[in-house]
Amino acid sequence: MSSAEGxxxxxxxxxxADEEEAAPRDDLREGLLESIRAELGDAxxxxxxxxxxxxxxxxxxxxxxxxxxxVRDKLGCTYFDFLSVIDWLPSPFGRDMDSQEDLTVNPVEAxxxxxxxxxxxxxxxxxxxxxxxxxxxxGHGVTLKVDVADDDPTIDTWVPLFAGANWHxxxxxxxxxxxxxxxxxxxxxxxxxxxxxxPMRKDFPLLARRVKxxxxxxxxxxxxxxxxxxxxxxE
Amino acid sequence: MTAITDRDQLATIAAKAAxxxxxxxxxxxxxxxxxxxQHPATHGTLxxxxxxDGEQVVSCEPIAGYMHRGYEKLTEVRTYPxxxxxxxxxxxxxxxxxxxxxxxxxxxxxxxxxxxxxxxxRTILFELSRLAxxxxxxxxxxxxxxxxxxxxxxxxxxxxxxxQIEAVTGGRFHPNFDRIGGLKDDxxxxxxxxxxxxxxxxxxxxxxxEDILIGNEIFQKRTRGVGIIPPHIAKSYGLSGPNARGSGxxxxxxxxxxxxxxxxxxxxxxxxxxxxxxxxxxxxxxxQETRESTKIVDQLxxxxxxxxxxAKVPRIIKVPEGEAWVATENPLGEMGYxxxxxxxxxxxxxxxxxxxxxxxxxxxxxxxxxxxPDVITILASLYFILGDIDR
Numbered sequence: 209m210s211s212a213e214g215x216x217x218x219x220x221x222x223x224x225a226d227e228e229e230a231a232p233r234d235d236l237r238e239g240l241l242e243s244i245r246a247e248l249g250d251a252x253x254x255x256x257x258x259x260x261x262x263x264x265x266x267x268x269x270x271x272x273x274x275x276x277x278x279v280r281d282k283l284g285c286t287y288f289d290f291l292s293v294i295d296w297l298p299s300p301f302g303r304d305m306d307s308q309e310d311l312t313v314n315p316v317e318a319x320x321x322x323x324x325x326x327x328x329x330x331x332x333x334x335x336x337x338x339x340x341x342x343x344x345x346x347g348h349g350v351t352l353k354v355d356v357a358d359d360d361p362t363i364d365t366w367v368p369l370f371a372g373a374n375w376h377x378x379x380x381x382x383x384x385x386x387x388x389x390x391x392x393x394x395x396x397x398x399x400x401x402x403x404x405x406x407p408m409r410k411d412f413p414l415l416a417r418r419v420k421x422x423x424x425x426x427x428x429x430x431x432x433x434x435x436x437x438x439x440x441x442x443e
Numbered sequence: 444m445t446a447i448t449d450r451d452q453l454a455t456i457a458a459k460a461a462x463x464x465x466x467x468x469x470x471x472x473x474x475x476x477x478x479x480x481q482h483p484a485t486h487g488t489l490x491x492x493x494x495x496d497g498e499q500v501v502s503c504e505p506i507a508g509y510m511h512r513g514y515e516k517l518t519e520v521r522t523y524p525x526x527x528x529x530x531x532x533x534x535x536x537x538x539x540x541x542x543x544x545x546x547x548x549x550x551x552x553x554x555x556x557x558x559x560x561x562x563x564x565r566t567i568l569f570e571l572s573r574l575a576x577x578x579x580x581x582x583x584x585x586x587x588x589x590x591x592x593x594x595x596x597x598x599x600x601x602x603x604x605x606x607q608i609e610a611v612t613g614g615r616f617h618p619n620f621d622r623i624g625g626l627k628d629d630x631x632x633x634x635x636x637x638x639x640x641x642x643x644x645x646x647x648x649x650x651x652x653e654d655i656l657i658g659n660e661i662f663q664k665r666t667r668g669v670g671i672i673p674p675h676i677a678k679s680y681g682l683s684g685p686n687a688r689g690s691g692x693x694x695x696x697x698x699x700x701x702x703x704x705x706x707x708x709x710x711x712x713x714x715x716x717x718x719x720x721x722x723x724x725x726x727x728x729x730x731q732e733t734r735e736s737t738k739i740v741d742q743l744x745x746x747x748x749x750x751x752x753x754a755k756v757p758r759i760i761k762v763p764e765g766e767a768w769v770a771t772e773n774p775l776g777e778m779g780y781x782x783x784x785x786x787x788x789x790x791x792x793x794x795x796x797x798x799x800x801x802x803x804x805x806x807x808x809x810x811x812x813x814x815x816p817d818v819i820t821i822l823a824s825l826y827f828i829l830g831d832i833d834r
């Protein structure tokens with residue numbers, strides 16, 4: 209945005225417009241990260257910067273609420289974008305949910321036991337809560353991540369910080385089974401009240417695939433009519 | 444700006460008064476009013492349970508989920524090109540616009556860029572989706588408030604836009620046209636001239652809407668000062684699009700942080716804001732934006748470069764490992780996809796951040812203390828699509 213009033217960080221406010229020659233170093237976001245580190249200290253356990261694009265910060269479970277407050281107040285990220293969860297467990301059913309059809313097409317993928325890997329800013333637990341908040345005036349956002357314990361997935365609520373977190377946390381609670389302590393009204397968002405299980409977890413089977421194999425598994429057959437390659441030529 | 448703070452205070456006072464009403468138990472029991480799930484004002488199946496005290500809403504609870512389709516789960520078992528078919532159905536009135544941020548996220552991870560011609564056509568179709576969506580909003584708003592005629596005009600004139608979308612993509616509502624690295628097809632012959640004509644008709648529709656609806660005295664009386672959302676509330680709930688700009692937040696993802704792959708900077712247009720934050724300002728913003736959209740389309744049509752419409756991408760698309768967040772300014776507001784890839788044929792996890800979900804989460808706040816007829820006005824002015832809430 210044009211209204212550059214200098215960031216909280218000492219960065220020489222590089223225009224936050226995306227994709228400016230993919231600079232190897234992003235002073236704006238380095239500065240943001242520095243000021244987060246200065247406030248939170250050891251609570252920052254991981255970070256990642258994609259220059260000219262985005263900033264990821266992973267914090268400890270205890271400091272989740274503090275981290276939100278710091279980023280909101282010190283970095284001016286007052287706009288609440290979303291909050292959700294990633295389940296890093298590789299799906300025990302394979303990506304194609306292991307129907308008979310899929311096994312014939314893709315036998316290797318269905319059988320291989322894939323080790324759990326994490327994305328940007330690392331991770332230690334299976335479930336990871338992540339949220340994105342945004343500074344509208346200066347046009348930069350921060351994606352905050354936090355690990356939640358496998359046996360007791362609990363995390364502080366963000367509702368006192370961002371009123372909009374209310375619905376997002378309800379959705380995360382019912383879909384992933386992450387409990388948000390202090391949430392004023394933790395009830396189902398979408399699912400019926402007597403639904404059992406957390407459907408978005410990777411080990412929750414997609415029952416539709418069990419009933420009927422997915423015809424779209426073969427995605428490479430030519431389009432009807434013409435035989436011309438619709439998706440571009442060559443490998 | 445003083446106007447905002449004054450209103451802001453009034454809103455806070457009203458909220459406090461509503462809180463007091465909640466705490467003080469009157470002898471009158473109050474009444475629970477169930478609006479929906481199948482009510483014309485809910486655009487589908489949003490149910491609102493409102494506790495009333497006389498004519499005023501004391502508290503309310505929107506209940507979604509009657510149309511939850513689990514798209515986030517379904518994306519995990521589909522390949523990247525297959526996902527666009529699903530996400531078309533999120534905001535079904537502006538469906539092409541749903542595809543774009545997802546495709547852009549995949550392109551970002553693959554480090555692919557669509558050729559300039561495809562970027563122009565993408566942006567034009569994006570704006571046409573906005574026109575189709577927002578023109579229906581103006582008609583719907585009139586219908587909700589008792590001015591039926593504008594509804595017929597909007598359904599009539601929206602066809603001009605839908606025809607143009609259909610001529611390119613073959614689908615009126617679900618184009619499924621955007622591809623990683625470009626577009627499925629080029630423009631048909633004569634399309635540019637026809638679209639100019641359609642834009643002229645849309646501008647005439649805007650004038651008509653301004654005469655019949657926005658400028659109408661009854662409409663203004665019913666919407667001005669109703670459902671005020673101050674900017675800090677809008678931000679903390681994550682309101683976006685015309686709802687945020689109606690609260691005086693000067694923020695439009697087409698201008699600010701526009702993701703690469705859309706060419707809004709090639710056109711000369713204006714972001715409208717309105718300081719009042721009430722139902723009227725939100726409606727007014729949408730009308731102005733419709734005009735701006737026609738301008739954008741006209742300018743881009745005149746400057747489409749020639750060239751290919753697909754970049755070189757492998758036939759079987761595997762997206763490299765990584766995470767990407769891309770958000771665009773969709774007709775309803777900010778729509779974003781957080782895509783996590785593990786180098787597979789399909790995404791590992793897709794978080795769909797849809798505009799209406801955040802826009803409607805403010806409803807319990809904004810409906811406190813309002814009169815029952817205003818509930819409909821406020822819901823209509825926030826303008827949601829059920830598919831965009833439930834996903």
